[in-house]
Amino acid sequence: KRGTADVSSVAGGKRIRLTFESLGPSGDLNVALDGQLDDAEPFVRWSVSVENPSRLHLSVVRFPYVNAVPAIGSSDDDVLVGPGLPGVMIINPAKNWPAQYALAWRFPGEQSAQFCSYQDSAAGIYLASMDTAGYVRSLNISKRSGAFCLYQEFLLPDEPVAQWKSPYATALGVTAGTWQQTADIYKRWAVRQSWCAKTLAQRDDIPAFWKAGPCLHTCEVRTYGTNRLCNGSYYPRVLEHMRALRERIGGPVMPMLPGWENYRRWTAGAYFPIFDVEQAKGVLSQLKGDGFHTFVYLSGLCYTYQNEGRDGGDVPGWERYADSLVIDAGTGKPKTCVLNESSPGKENVWKRHSYEFCPAAPGTLAFFCSVIDQLHALGIDVVQVDQTTSGAGDACASASHGHAPGRGVYQSQAFRTLLSEMRRHGRSLSPDFVFAHEELHEELIPYLDAFHTREYRERYWYRSAPGARGIPLFTYLYHEYAIAYGGEGPGAGAAKSPATVRDLAVNLVTGKTPAISVWSNQKAMSEAHADQIKMLRNHMGLLKTEAQHFLILGRMLHPLEFAAPPVELKIAAKRSKGWQSEPFEEKAVLTSAWQSPEGTVGHCFVNITDQKQTLNLALDARGAADWATADVDRYGAESAACQPLYRRVALPQRYTLELGPLEAVFIVLRPAR
Numbered sequence: 001k002r003g004t005a006d007v008s009s010v011a012g013g014k015r016i017r018l019t020f021e022s023l024g025p026s027g028d029l030n031v032a033l034d035g036q037l038d039d040a041e042p043f044v045r046w047s048v049s050v051e052n053p054s055r056l057h058l059s060v061v062r063f064p065y066v067n068a069v070p071a072i073g074s075s076d077d078d079v080l081v082g083p084g085l086p087g088v089m090i091i092n093p094a095k096n097w098p099a100q101y102a103l104a105w106r107f108p109g110e111q112s113a114q115f116c117s118y119q120d121s122a123a124g125i126y127l128a129s130m131d132t133a134g135y136v137r138s139l140n141i142s143k144r145s146g147a148f149c150l151y152q153e154f155l156l157p158d159e160p161v162a163q164w165k166s167p168y169a170t171a172l173g174v175t176a177g178t179w180q181q182t183a184d185i186y187k188r189w190a191v192r193q194s195w196c197a198k199t200l201a202q203r204d205d206i207p208a209f210w211k212a213g214p215c216l217h218t219c220e221v222r223t224y225g226t227n228r229l230c231n232g233s234y235y236p237r238v239l240e241h242m243r244a245l246r247e248r249i250g251g252p253v254m255p256m257l258p259g260w261e262n263y264r265r266w267t268a269g270a271y272f273p274i275f276d277v278e279q280a281k282g283v284l285s286q287l288k289g290d291g292f293h294t295f296v297y298l299s300g301l302c303y304t305y306q307n308e309g310r311d312g313g314d315v316p317g318w319e320r321y322a323d324s325l326v327i328d329a330g331t332g333k334p335k336t337c338v339l340n341e342s343s344p345g346k347e348n349v350w351k352r353h354s355y356e357f358c359p360a361a362p363g364t365l366a367f368f369c370s371v372i373d374q375l376h377a378l379g380i381d382v383v384q385v386d387q388t389t390s391g392a393g394d395a396c397a398s399a400s401h402g403h404a405p406g407r408g409v410y411q412s413q414a415f416r417t418l419l420s421e422m423r424r425h426g427r428s429l430s431p432d433f434v435f436a437h438e439e440l441h442e443e444l445i446p447y448l449d450a451f452h453t454r455e456y457r458e459r460y461w462y463r464s465a466p467g468a469r470g471i472p473l474f475t476y477l478y479h480e481y482a483i484a485y486g487g488e489g490p491g492a493g494a495a496k497s498p499a500t501v502r503d504l505a506v507n508l509v510t511g512k513t514p515a516i517s518v519w520s521n522q523k524a525m526s527e528a529h530a531d532q533i534k535m536l537r538n539h540m541g542l543l544k545t546e547a548q549h550f551l552i553l554g555r556m557l558h559p560l561e562f563a564a565p566p567v568e569l570k571i572a573a574k575r576s577k578g579w580q581s582e583p584f585e586e587k588a589v590l591t592s593a594w595q596s597p598e599g600t601v602g603h604c605f606v607n608i609t610d611q612k613q614t615l616n617l618a619l620d621a622r623g624a625a626d627w628a629t630a631d632v633d634r635y636g637a638e639s640a641a642c643q644p645l646y647r648r649v650a651l652p653q654r655y656t657l658e659l660g661p662l663e664a665v666f667i668v669l670r671p672a673r
Contacts, residue, residue: 013037016044026054033063042185043126043173048154048166055160064127064172065151067144070094072120079120080141080148081179083113084462085389085439086455086484087473089179093118093143096467102142103465104153107134108392108411110462112440112474115186116141118148119175125150126175128186131168132193134392134412134443158406167409180558183476190477195445199480200553201597206449207432209293210483213543213552214252215536216295217245218488218517219525221275222259228349230264230311233276234522235283242292245525248533251514251540254382255287256295256488258519264311266339266387268354269303269318272374281378288379293432296380298371300387301364301394302337302354309342309349324361329397329406337394339387343578359393360414361401368418369425376429383426384436384452385419391441393418412443419447436485440474445482454487455510456503458584459573472510472556472592479511480555480597489515492528498608499569501662502586504535505606508664509590511551514539531610531662538606538664541637547666550594550602557593557622560603562615564589567608589613589659595624600670607659615659618652621669627651629672637664648672 002021007014016035023029030051035044048063072078075094082088083105090096090103105111115128116139127150129137138153152170171189175182190196200206219241225231234241238255246253259265260274274280287294303318303325318325318334328335339352357364375383392415395407403410419437426433436450444451455472457463463470475484486507490500507514514536518524543551564587571584588609594602601621607613619632632646632653646653651669659665 013039024054024056026056028053029056041173041188042175043128043171045130045169045171047169050164051162052160052164053162055162057160058156058164060156061154061164061166062151063154063166064170065149066125066127066172067147067149068118068125070146070148072118072123077120078118079179081117081119081182081471081473082139082141083115083473084110085112086453086462086475087112087471088463088465088468089471090465091467091469093148093467097143098466099143099145101466102140104138104140106138108136108390109138110389111137111139112391113186113190113442113477114139115171115182116150117175117179117182118150119177119182121178122176124175124182126171126173126182126185127152128171128189129168130171130189133167133409134416135167135409136407136411155407178558179471179473180476183473187477190442195442196478196481197446199597200483201480205427206483207434209252209432210434210449211552212252213513213548214254214293215245215249215514215516215540216254216256216485216489217242217525218256218258218515218519219522220259220265220520221257221280222265222520223522224520228310233279235276235279237522238283239286239290241522241525242287243290249536249540251543252291254293254295256297258297260296261299263304263315264307266299266341266352267304267307267315268299268352269321270315271298271371274378284379293382293434294380295382295384296375297384297386297438298368299354300385301357301359302387303357304352304354306353308351308353318355321357321363321367323400324357324363324367326356326358326394326396327398332397335394335396356394358396358398358401358414359418360396360403360410361398365418365421368422372422372426372429376426381426381430381432382434382436384438384450385422386438386452388415388437389439391415391439391444416443416447419444423447423449440482440484442474442478445478449483451482451484452487453484453512455484455512456486456490456506458571459582461574464574475510476556480553483552484512486512486515489517491517491519492524492532494524494527494529496529496531498567499571499584501531501535502569502608504532504539505590505608505664508535508539508542508551509592509604509606511554511556511592511594513552534662535664538637538662541640542604542635542664542666544640545635545666546642546668547602547604547635549596549598549600550666551604554594554596554602557595557601557624559591559593560617560619560622562591562617564613564615589615593622595622599625600668601625602669603667604664605657605659605667606664607662610661612661613659615657617655617657619655619667619669620652625671627671630669631672633668633670635666635668
């Protein structure tokens, strides 16, 4: 077993080559690592190649692969930063993770961007993929005995090959400071990629009403009895319901109508005729005539063949599309997928059995364009591809879909092509067509008008690891390129709920469009607590001001730091045994900082408590501008009027901000006139 190492100087940096020879059981496996160090970046860009003349079956290559210290000095301020869809940070993993705990961010999967880190304020490790095509890959962190292990994983072809080279570079380097400072390293690379070709301000293909920030309201069109079986239609009351909400929150509402499908909610494929079709036609027409843009979700790329449990039964029609379905490698038949939303202890009460369209199959696009056609005929031009949270299609063993059988880069490339063509088709029918996707993926940005994301969720799904806490990572990277709305929305209710108020405030302060939900508890909206309505009015009110340029179109900056007392909330956490209430600590005042497309700088402050809060601030431009002097203005949520605070002042400017209970304020800094 032999190896070599060579380092040479090149313009702007260093070039590194490491070789490892005579590896493997047959002694003829050779590996070469080629690295490039750019003097302007804190990482080495690596590629790896393998000579495998004996064609050993190699399933994965894990590189870079790093064993890091179990704690960076004291572990108290150690964090793991990861791209779990909207973003996640693991606090003090040495303390909070049990031995052998491991976390993987995969693509296709929960990996929305391509970097992770292990760091504290003084030191840390930065690990990133640099894949612009969409290969199957993962970033991994695990807690081992005496170490944290970080690695990037390549999946190799199913058939052994004599030579293999990494199809994209990886980056391994150093970092320190806040998670935003680490994200800055990645963003310098990311904004040069195709998905950042245009900012939102530059894109004229997104309807103006969507850029204005309407409030998405999730309200089911079916009603249910005490046995949770469908017992009627809510369509007769939908228009009145939406008008009342619009009046109450003081801004535009976008009705999202679950249960619209022919069969049970989330029954995919056999969508038409829609539920209560004759009554629905009239109501949908009235909604459109009254300025509402009705929104529905498609249940991913699925075609349901059976619903199990409540309102269950067989669903016909999938056979017509058998040639376009994902084929299972083991059976050679359409691959089945199951969605189970039953409560723990009632596992078969609500279960859906489906097949899935392959995005590369010739018939897939025609099917989904026909769905868009039929929705358009009903007056529905806002459509989401739901349940494709992985950001790609499933691996397919068919040899007749125009791709190599098995997993491959086609899964993401064909999916992006499908989205692009579906959006193009929708836009050909209506200039108001809006196309959305459930959850965030950087590669999908140019092909969509909107992302559905749950920034406000904690201890849930991609933020369920021990010590996990949400961070607006994707927002920090891509807010000026992609609009994300506030998920299906926090649930409205009559009871006073500081946690719900906090969730609504998170959507505001992280630059999501507003959202509120009632699902099938339709009366909950009219009964919603005044605090919830107040926070929604804050959001709608600020979007009527100059703050919209920041909160919808702007670039997120490093937030201001100031003292604010902590508050302890009770939040709903999704655990293996179901939902349970857990304590959660939050700051009394949430904040964010932004740069508008015009170059001005803004700071958002939201008091989530029912107590007055006093903040001592040092207002500055967050490094986004170096104005000699600045003008400073203040906007409140109750009036669109601009209140001048200072003229021609040097930054930073000391300012004491008094926030009333549940008050939201936006402060704008601009070069002095």
